[in-house]
Amino acid sequence: MNLVELNCDGFRSLSGLCFKPAPGVNIIRGHNAQGKTSLLEALLFAATSKSHRTSQETDLVQHGAREFHVAARVQRSDREVAIEVNWWQGVKRVRVNGLALSRVSDLLGKINVVFFSQEDVGLVRGSAAQRRRFLDMELSQLMPGYLHALQQYRQVVRQRNELLRGGRRPDPDLLGAWDEQLGTHGSVLMEERRRFVESLAGPAQEAYGQVAQGERLQVAYRPDLRDGVPFTEVLAASRDSDIRQGMTTRGPHRDDLEFLVDGEPARHFASQGQQRTAVLALKLAELELVRDRAGEYPILMLDDVLSELDTKRSRRLFSVVRCGAQCLMTTTDLGSQDALFGAECVYFLIRNGQLVRQ
Numbered sequence: 014m015n016l017v018e019l020n021c022d023g024f025r026s027l028s029g030l031c032f033k034p035a036p037g038v039n040i041i042r043g044h045n046a047q048g049k050t051s052l053l054e055a056l057l058f059a060a061t062s063k064s065h066r067t068s069q070e071t072d073l074v075q076h077g078a079r080e081f082h083v084a085a086r087v088q089r090s091d092r093e094v095a096i097e098v099n100w101w102q103g104v105k106r107v108r109v110n111g112l113a114l115s116r117v118s119d120l121l122g123k124i125n126v127v128f129f130s131q132e133d134v135g136l137v138r139g140s141a142a143q144r145r146r147f148l149d150m151e152l153s154q155l156m157p158g159y160l161h162a163l164q165q166y167r168q169v170v171r172q173r174n175e176l177l178r179g180g181r182r183p184d185p186d187l188l189g190a191w192d193e194q195l196g197t198h199g200s201v202l203m204e205e206r207r208r209f210v211e212s213l214a215g216p217a218q219e220a221y222g223q224v225a226q227g228e229r230l231q232v233a234y235r236p237d238l239r240d241g242v243p244f245t246e247v248l249a250a251s252r253d254s255d256i257r258q259g260m261t262t263r264g265p266h267r268d269d270l271e272f273l274v275d276g277e278p279a280r281h282f283a284s285q286g287q288q289r290t291a292v293l294a295l296k297l298a299e300l301e302l303v304r305d306r307a308g309e310y311p312i313l314m315l316d317d318v319l320s321e322l323d324t325k326r327s328r329r330l331f332s333v334v335r336c337g338a339q340c341l342m343t344t345t346d347l348g349s350q351d352a353l354f355g356a357e358c359v360y361f362l363i364r365n366g367q368l369v370r371q
């Protein structure tokens with residue numbers, strides 16, 4: 014699928030911005046703080062109603078303004094999808110092809126994007142919570158039903174924890190009822206996560222090998238429940254300790270994802286460059302996975318990806334992104350890398366939030 018047009022008004026530093034990328038590789042050049050990341054963030058927001066930089070939507074509205082508008086027109090293989098997000102004083106309204114969405118979660122999957130940003134290196138280096146957020150975000154876009162199971166699961170964990178913290182010894186029947194529900198929704202999460210990571214692992218290894226020749230990446234799902242014991246039995250066995258600690262100590266809300274480079278945990282042993290390449294490989298693998306599931310490539314956004322890759326890795330990355338997906342790539346380099354990018358790329362320059370095609 015290809016982004017045909019993106020309009021942003023009052024979104025961060027961008028006003029009256031109209032971006033019309035070409036199919037294939039688009040390079041958005043600009044010095045620091047000119048609006049490159051904001052432009053990609055706006056498309057991410059139209060696709061998912063989320064930002065990768067903040068969970069506070071008030072950060073997105075231009076300082077001093079009360080509203081912002083983002084509109085994206087995307088050509089899919091069989092239809093056109095137009096998404097409009099209008100945000101006014103904390104109230105968000107989303108329209109798809111002119112029709113108002115009653116639930117924002119219905120937006121997911123209308124257009125598919127894969128986004129690589131500076132912050133993503135935290136996927137390897139950061140907390141397990143960050144890796145679960147990645148799994149949840151991607152699966153919510155890809156698998157119908159996942160988001161529902163996740164929301165139900167979280168709600169039951171909250172209610173079960175309240176019961177555990179209630180002071181008196183909790184009613185075992187009530188706890189049993191919550192355990193049943195955790196079992197139902199939790200097994201959906203675990204099964205989908207396992208399948209997702211399994212199908213991502215091979216392509217991630219391949220992409221990593223293409224960019225960093227001679228090194229090997231492994232990605233593995235590390236569920237909290239590993240030994241095949243049914244979830245409800247694990248909950249029953251940990252009930253006493255759950256009551257003592259006042260929280261649900263076992264389950265997919267404790268899952269993790271592991272990255273190994275040449276057999277060693279990348280979190281502790283890999284260099285910054287290797288960690289970034291590992292995350293990049295994961296995103297490139299996702300590109301293939303989304304294509305398999307959605308029947309066409311998603312839009313690939315690479316924010317400042319070249320800043321920490323050496324020329325050799327950058328060149329190899331370029332041969333990988335020429336797979337046919339539309340790619341929107343930002344860089345602070347204003348010309349010296351032209352030989353690297355090649356003549357088939359389309360260039361844009363952004364200055365003070367104003368974008369021109371070069």
Ligand SMILES: Nc1ncnc2c1ncn2[C@@H]1O[C@H](COP(=O)(O)OP(=O)(O)O)[C@@H](O)[C@H]1O
Nearest residue numbers: 025026045046047048049050051072074075076
């Ligand atoms: N809500 C906002 N309103 C106005 N300006 C903002 C807002 N949020 C961020 N900015 C400013 O927008 C500019 C562009 O940021 P960014 O898109 O991150 O630039 P780049 O990626 O090109 O370095 C920065 O100067 C930043 O301070």
Ligand SMILES: [Mg+2]
Nearest residue numbers: 049050051317
């Ligand atoms: Mg930036």
